[in-house]
Amino acid sequence: MRILLVDSNSRRACEVQAGLEAAGFQVVAVSADTADLTRLVRESQADVIVCDLDDPSRDALESMRVLNRDEPRPVVVFASRGEPDQIEAALEAGVAAYVVEGLAPARVRPVLEVAIRRFRAFQALRNELDEARATLAERTLIERAKGVLMQRRRLSEGEAYRLMRRWAMDRSQRLVEVARQLLSEHDAK
Numbered sequence: 001m002r003i004l005l006v007d008s009n010s011r012r013a014c015e016v017q018a019g020l021e022a023a024g025f026q027v028v029a030v031s032a033d034t035a036d037l038t039r040l041v042r043e044s045q046a047d048v049i050v051c052d053l054d055d056p057s058r059d060a061l062e063s064m065r066v067l068n069r070d071e072p073r074p075v076v077v078f079a080s081r082g083e084p085d086q087i088e089a090a091l092e093a094g095v096a097a098y099v100v101e102g103l104a105p106a107r108v109r110p111v112l113e114v115a116i117r118r119f120r121a122f123q124a125l126r127n128e129l130d131e132a133r134a135t136l137a138e139r140t141l142i143e144r145a146k147g148v149l150m151q152r153r154r155l156s157e158g159e160a161y162r163l164m165r166r167w168a169m170d171r172s173q174r175l176v177e178v179a180r181q182l183l184s185e186h187d188a189k
Contacts, residue, residue, distance in 0.1 A: 001112075002028045004046035006037070008053070016052050016103055023108045034063040041071050048112060049075045052103050056086060061093040068094025074119035076112060078103040096122070138176040145179035148186045 003025050007013035010032070017027045029044035031037075034051065041049065049067070053060060056079055064075050074096040079086075082100030090098045097115035099107070142164070149160035168178045 001025050002045060002047045004028060004040055004044050004049045005030045006032075006034055006049065006051040006053070008032050012052060016050070019103065019108060020050065025108075025112070034060040037063040037067045038070050041067060041073055046073065048116065049073055050078070050103075050112070051075065052078045054080045056090060061089050064090070064095060065093040072119075072123060074112075074115045076115045138179075141176055141179045141183065145182040148182060152186075 005027050013030055020027050076097045077095050078099045087098050096119040146160040164178050168175045
């Protein structure tokens with residue numbers, strides 16, 4: 001597993017890197033801060049980001065939020081303090097695990113494994129939600145297009161739907177594509 005390590009303390013970063021490598025992980029990059037975290041992840045092709053931070057700053061959390069949006073990866077934060085609002089902000093930024101009282105070598109592997117599983121489960125839910133939203137948007141377009149046909153041609157709902165299906169089959173298009181074309185023609189008039 002390829003890890004990007006973020007730690008502002010270079011001596012501690014060396015110790016953490018040694019601990020991660022001893023636990024069987026490959027540290028592919030080390031950074032002193034979270035600035036441009038997305039670029040670092042792309043360049044290093046890291047699978048997981050481990051941040052050993054004394055006190056995660058607002059900028060660090062924003063970098064994690066951008067990373068979660070643009071290049072989603074499991075992010076594990078080991079912090080020396082854990083104020084409830086800080087933990088909540090980190091989780092909202094997409095952090096998969098927030099561990100207080102620093103990084104202990106014996107806990108590294110289980111924490112990373114749990115974080116990765118939690119991240120994957122969350123990504124699966126996010127993908128399902130995106131698919132459901134896309135399906136709903138397509139159905140809404142089809143319903144609007146049926147309404148236009150029903151009004152223009154004085155058709156029943158079933159007749160409008162069958163006509164759109166026939167057009168879709170004749171043109172080798174999806175029903176939603178026919179609906180988009182019909183609505184764009186209607187809106188142009």
